[in-house]
Each structure stands twice: as structure tokens, then as C-alpha cells.
Amino acid sequence: MNRLERLYQIIEYLRSRPESPQSIGELADHFNVTIRTIHRDISVLRDQDVPIHSASGREGGIWLGAEYSMPPVGLSIGEAIGLWLVYRIGAARIPAAPGETLSSGMNKVLSSLPPDKQTKFASVLTRIVVGEPRTEALPPEAKVIDPEVYRECENAVVESRQLRIDYADKVGNKTSRTIEPHGILIQSPPWYLVAHDHKRDAPRMFRLDRIRQAKVDPLSVFVTRDPREVVTEIQKYSLEMDLGSKS
Incomplete structure (x- = not known):
């Protein structure tokens, strides 16, 4: 596992345990790295504004703040097109209520694309029949x-x-x-x-x-x-x- 993968996995690991602070040693054992490496990883995540809190003592440890939200979905144009096709073809064959729910979800996902990708995505859509x-x-x-x-x-x-x-x-x-x-x-x-x-x-x-x-x-x-x-x-x-x- 490279460092970028490990950083992502640390966030996911902490996010899945919101009520259970984890010690640095536990994280080091889980990811099979040294305690020093985990300290460095936590420092990098905090520099990226990931809200990782800590407390000392026997019951202490680190945890992910409740204010954390997932970053925008990093879709490629091809992935966005694929999702759009599944939605559009499916929505043409199901009742209106689920279709409206899907539409809201699709809009949220596609709005997460950076502006340049949104422009290109819209251009490609005109060429898919x-x-x-x-x-x-x-x-x-x-x-x-x-x-x-x-x-x-x-x-x-x-x-x-x-x-x-x-x-x-x-x-x-x-x-x-x-x-x-x-x-x-x-x-x-x-x-x-x-x-x-x-x-x-x-x-x-x-x-x-x-x-x-x-x-x-x-x-x-x-x-x-x-x-x-x-x-x-x-x-x-x-x-x-x-x-x-x-x-």
C-alpha cells in the first residue's frame, strides 16, 4: 500500500469508528507500519484540513471529527458518462417518483465535477444518442x-x-x-x-x-x-x- 492509499484508508478506518478513539499504536499495527509513520500520516492529514482530534490519557486516542465531509467525487468524464447512461436509460422505464429521486442524486454527483469537466461532459452528452x-x-x-x-x-x-x-x-x-x-x-x-x-x-x-x-x-x-x-x-x-x- 502506497502512502496516498494509506492516508485514504486511515480516514475510512477512523470514519467507521466514530465512537471509538484509536491509539497510534493500534493504527500502526493495523496498517503494518511504524508509530513514527502514523504520526507523520496524521500530520499530513491535518495539514489537508482533515479534522482529526486527539486526547491523551488511558481512554484517549485519535478520532475523526463529526464535521468531516467526504470530498467531491473524482469522476472521470468516462465514468460520468457511464453513470448518466445508466440513469437515463433506467429512468425511462421506471415510475416517476424513483426517477425523480435518481435525478436529484445524479445532479448532486455530476455537480461535483470541476467546471472544466462539467463543460466537457455537457459537450460529449450532445453526441450520445x-x-x-x-x-x-x-x-x-x-x-x-x-x-x-x-x-x-x-x-x-x-x-x-x-x-x-x-x-x-x-x-x-x-x-x-x-x-x-x-x-x-x-x-x-x-x-x-x-x-x-x-x-x-x-x-x-x-x-x-x-x-x-x-x-x-x-x-x-x-x-x-x-x-x-x-x-x-x-x-x-x-x-x-x-x-x-x-x-
Whole structure:
């Protein structure tokens, strides 16, 4: 366990024992470090305005002040997008009261993002289209999306970077392409990248479960467009689910 992890764990350890002051020796034994190390850790936490109180004597020890509150959640843009998708898709299918409760919770979580992340988060949301679920069964050849592939695709969309992919179409033909991923269409169960395909010099939709490999090109930035304009069929055939406000 490195020092940053230990500092966090000390806070959690004390927070879970609000009525029981802990001695420095007990903390040292618990974290398998020296008493001197614990003294230094407590000093660092106090320097960061963590309210750690102490009392001497037989019944003394240290404890976390009741005024302590958890710091803002350190979400990445990808994590925030993931939470938003779970909330939005779920809220469209459950009664209004739980939906309102979820909305309040989501607003609190997302408001914890720093202002620069909030701006970027709002920008990315405009390029995520939640489509009406397909009524037909998932084709038997469909597979689970590779987590590494998804991370690269998500990063390319968030950072507006070109993406190199190895793709297999519905009959198994394999090609390598460089694309500009302008957004994501979630038409559950399939998920699609809405992109401009350099190979065809035309807009294309690529099913994520058919992408065999994906790699972001960190040096190639492109100007993003609304995916509804890139693939006009999204609007033409009313593929988008009405989820209300996107904020």
C-alpha cells in the first residue's frame, strides 16, 4: 500500500469508528507500519484540513471529527458518462417518483465535477444518442463488446481523436480503417459508433461488438459534429428515444 492509499484508508478506518478513539499504536499495527509513520500520516492529514482530534490519557486516542465531509467525487468524464447512461436509460422505464429521486442524486454527483469537466461532459452528452430499443432478437452472431475496444472508442469520442479499427462486417469480411467517431448510438442491444470513414470518405455506423481492435491516434484531432447530422437516418426514422432534458 502506497502512502496516498494509506492516508485514504486511515480516514475510512477512523470514519467507521466514530465512537471509538484509536491509539497510534493500534493504527500502526493495523496498517503494518511504524508509530513514527502514523504520526507523520496524521500530520499530513491535518495539514489537508482533515479534522482529526486527539486526547491523551488511558481512554484517549485519535478520532475523526463529526464535521468531516467526504470530498467531491473524482469522476472521470468516462465514468460520468457511464453513470448518466445508466440513469437515463433506467429512468425511462421506471415510475416517476424513483426517477425523480435518481435525478436529484445524479445532479448532486455530476455537480461535483470541476467546471472544466462539467463543460466537457455537457459537450460529449450532445453526441450520445439513446435510440429506441430494437424489437427483434439479438442476432446469434453478436458478441459482448471487448472492454479494451470500448475504452479506446469512448476515449476517441470524448477527446475528438481519430480511431484506427480492425472491423468485421456481418458476413465476416475484415478491414482496417481510420475513422472520425463523432458519437455513439445506443440502440440496445447493439451499440454503434457514428463516424466518418476515411476509407469510404462517407458516414458509416460501426457496431462496437464487431470491432476487433481499436487504437486512438493521439495526434489527430478533428472537429466534432452532431451524430444526428452525420447519419441523418437517426432523425429521419425517429430512432432516438425521447428522454427529456439532457442536462
